[in-house]
Amino acid sequence: MATHYYTVTWDQLHRDGRALAWRLMERGPVRGVVAITRGGLIPAAIVARELEIRLIESVSVVTYDEEARGEPVVVKAPAAAGDGEGFVIIDDLVDTGTTARIVRALLPRAAFACIYAKPAGRDIADVFVTEVSQDTWILFPWDTEPQFVAPLAKRPPG
Numbered sequence: 001m002a003t004h005y006y007t008v009t010w011d012q013l014h015r016d017g018r019a020l021a022w023r024l025m026e027r028g029p030v031r032g033v034v035a036i037t038r039g040g041l042i043p044a045a046i047v048a049r050e051l052e053i054r055l056i057e058s059v060s061v062v063t064y065d066e067e068a069r070g071e072p073v074v075v076k077a078p079a080a081a082g083d084g085e086g087f088v089i090i091d092d093l094v095d096t097g098t099t100a101r102i103v104r105a106l107l108p109r110a111a112f113a114c115i116y117a118k119p120a121g122r123d124i125a126d127v128f129v130t131e132v133s134q135d136t137w138i139l140f141p142w143d144t145e146p147q148f149v150a151p152l153a154k155r156p157p158g
């Protein structure tokens, strides 16, 4: 269970997504991207825009129901990416690495890139931008909305 939350705004996600695109560009040419839906869709769109990629595939793996981890299920396989040669698989984050491992097995020659990484899954990523601790839950802009918070002085201690 997470003990910290790390809130990511749209601006920050866009900036970090562009940083991921820079890092990928430095590694060499990319023919196409495979977005791991749903979290990888917007990061993949940002990378594809920056690298002028029009070949975009998707793979759907359902692993979590909110913060609860279940058995991963491949709901949609990546039909047009072959063995992954020339492709980069893109996700929003790697946590335990379960999702990334499943997709890597489907596309063994593809690279794997994500914006955020936790220590347990970090090594499975060829490229990532920012690391957070394992007990941090990342809150993405599509899962959140701005709301009122009480001043610190009025909050219960703890």
Ligand SMILES: O=P(O)(O)OC[C@H]1O[C@H](OP(=O)(O)OP(=O)(O)O)[C@H](O)[C@@H]1O
Pocket (backbone or CB within 6 Å): 036, 037, 038, 039, 040, 061, 062, 063, 064, 065, 091, 092, 093, 094, 095, 096, 097, 098, 099, 100, 121
């Ligand atoms: O490294 P792991 O422990 O596998 O966790 C990372 C995965 O979990 C989340 O997806 P989720 O299953 O919540 O689906 P979603 O992208 O549709 O929200 C996230 O988008 C990654 O794909």
Ligand SMILES: O=c1[nH]c(=O)c2nc[nH]c2[nH]1
Pocket (backbone or CB within 6 Å): 064, 093, 095, 136, 137, 138, 139, 140, 143
């Ligand atoms: O929105 C999310 N934030 C996370 O930190 C996380 N880890 C796995 N799946 C996740 N989804």
Ligand SMILES: [Mg+2]
Pocket (backbone or CB within 6 Å): 036, 037, 038, 039, 040, 091, 099
């Ligand atoms: Mg996901």
